[in-house]
Amino acid sequence: MKTYKLPKDKFPNFINFLSNKGNLYGPVKQKDQHSFEQVNEYSEMDFNYQRTILGIKKFLTPPRYITQKFDSESVEDIFPQSETNIVLGIHPCDIHAVKILDKLFLDNIKDPYYESRRNNLILVGHSCLPDKNCICQSTGTDIVEDGFDLFLTELENHYLVWVGSSKGLYLIASAENLFSEDITKEDIAEYIRWQKSRSEMFETSIPFKYMPDIIHLNYDSDVWDEFGDKCLSCGVCSLVCPTCNCFNVEDKIVMSADKGVRERMLDSCTLPGYSLVAGGHDFRPNRTQRIKLYYTHKLKEYIGKWGQPACVGCGRCVSYCPVDINVVTISQALFSDVYEEMVCDNNE
Numbered sequence: 001m002k003t004y005k006l007p008k009d010k011f012p013n014f015i016n017f018l019s020n021k022g023n024l025y026g027p028v029k030q031k032d033q034h035s036f037e038q039v040n041e042y043s044e045m046d047f048n049y050q051r052t053i054l055g056i057k058k059f060l061t062p063p064r065y066i067t068q069k070f071d072s073e074s075v076e077d078i079f080p081q082s083e084t085n086i087v088l089g090i091h092p093c094d095i096h097a098v099k100i101l102d103k104l105f106l107d108n109i110k111d112p113y114y115e116s117r118r119n120n121l122i123l124v125g126h127s128c129l130p131d132k133n134c135i136c137q138s139t140g141t142d143i144v145e146d147g148f149d150l151f152l153t154e155l156e157n158h159y160l161v162w163v164g165s166s167k168g169l170y171l172i173a174s175a176e177n178l179f180s181e182d183i184t185k186e187d188i189a190e191y192i193r194w195q196k197s198r199s200e201m202f203e204t205s206i207p208f209k210y211m212p213d214i215i216h217l218n219y220d221s222d223v224w225d226e227f228g229d230k231c232l233s234c235g236v237c238s239l240v241c242p243t244c245n246c247f248n249v250e251d252k253i254v255m256s257a258d259k260g261v262r263e264r265m266l267d268s269c270t271l272p273g274y275s276l277v278a279g280g281h282d283f284r285p286n287r288t289q290r291i292k293l294y295y296t297h298k299l300k301e302y303i304g305k306w307g308q309p310a311c312v313g314c315g316r317c318v319s320y321c322p323v324d325i326n327v328v329t330i331s332q333a334l335f336s337d338v339y340e341e342m343v344c345d346n347n348e
């Protein structure tokens, strides 16, 4: 991986340069929240943010879109326009979330709708500092080595710019007078000091490595009923989680005109009817069963299949669930009396 240096006073020039290479999106502050919005220049963005409401999945699996048009004679696939979208300012946890989505939608059987959006997406990451809801250190997603095109680490007077793909290298080469390769020993020492101080800022730690066993042992525990009783079945946790990707498919038919469209829309395993099948049987009619599915999938089954949780520790469920059901409260309840002890052990 090649690394370059970008002086901070040239960062706005880099943004101008990027805005000529495609549709540019960056973190924009709206009241007290941030979201990735289309931008043209540096002044529109705020890089000092914790988390956007939605992650990058809105660019890859939009909440609702048409996949096909059909009539009595033919079916036509509808792919998005092949414009380049550049998303700037993405934190390491959200890049890890894209890596998880890539694995699900592109390994083995490729999803053509995801693939066409992914091929037109350039990811430019940006370093961040954690708040109390960030648990990415526990999920091992606080640092990112690949999955991006460029990644900018902000130091005192300049950025270290990591190149993660040929697209990223092309951008650096095209803007050659902005970047230098002159990385000194002092720069390296500053980077190490920055990483050390950042890693000491994490306040919340969860021992995820024990989670598959702990969930297995707690499978019939009353803990799930306590969370099930509180859950509002609103689906917000799935909407904001950058790795949640379940979708439903609906055909909308215009009977008189003998034609229609097929739509794909995000779904959530916490919503009623998610496990309803033809014939009217619902495998998970109550909230307890659905909450258990959500967390068993993320923190047990996914680790069993892929060796990592389907949680990147972004803290969105912690910030947005209206009744405080999230990875932290679920972990605390499952670990019960030994939670504090386990967290201490984990930090040693």
Ligand code: SF4
Residues within 6 Å of the ligand: 230, 231, 232, 233, 234, 235, 236, 237, 238, 270, 320, 321, 322, 323, 324, 325
């Ligand atoms: S866990 Fe929280 S965010 Fe998720 S459906 Fe239940 S109430 Fe809504």
Ligand code: SF4
Residues within 6 Å of the ligand: 240, 241, 242, 243, 298, 310, 311, 312, 313, 314, 315, 316, 317, 318, 326, 327
């Ligand atoms: S489960 Fe919560 S913390 Fe983990 S990735 Fe999803 S929203 Fe983020």
